Amino acid sequence: xxxxxxxxxxxxxxxxxxxxxxxxxxxxxxxxxxxxxxxxxxxxxxxxxxxxxxxxxxxxxxxxxxxxxxxxxxxxxxxxxxxxxxx
Numbered sequence: 001x002x003x004x005x006x007x008x009x010x011x012x013x014x015x016x017x018x019x020x021x022x023x024x025x026x027x028x029x030x031x032x033x034x035x036x037x038x039x040x041x042x043x044x045x046x047x048x049x050x051x052x053x054x055x056x057x058x059x060x061x062x063x064x065x066x067x068x069x070x071x072x073x074x075x076x077x078x079x080x081x082x083x084x085x086x087x
Contacts, residue, residue: 057064069075076082 058068074082
């Protein structure tokens with residue numbers, strides 16, 4: 001009984017160190033998750049800003065619409081001739 005009482009502070013200290021280690025690991029994992037989602041939010045905000053700018057250009061600029069149709073959809077004006085080189 002005396003041996004247990006004598007070692008009690010040491011055992012309590014070991015227990016607290018183990019509990020703190022577990023808590024620190026959980027905290028670090030949570031921090032990594034937080035950083036990941038913070039970066040994702042920043043990326044989505046940037047992407048949203050670019051999309052809103054594109055929407056405004058589509059609404060207000062007919063030349064931009066023509067550029068999109070030609071480059072992304074491969075459309076041509078009536079009477080134009082498409083010539084493919086290479087590939």
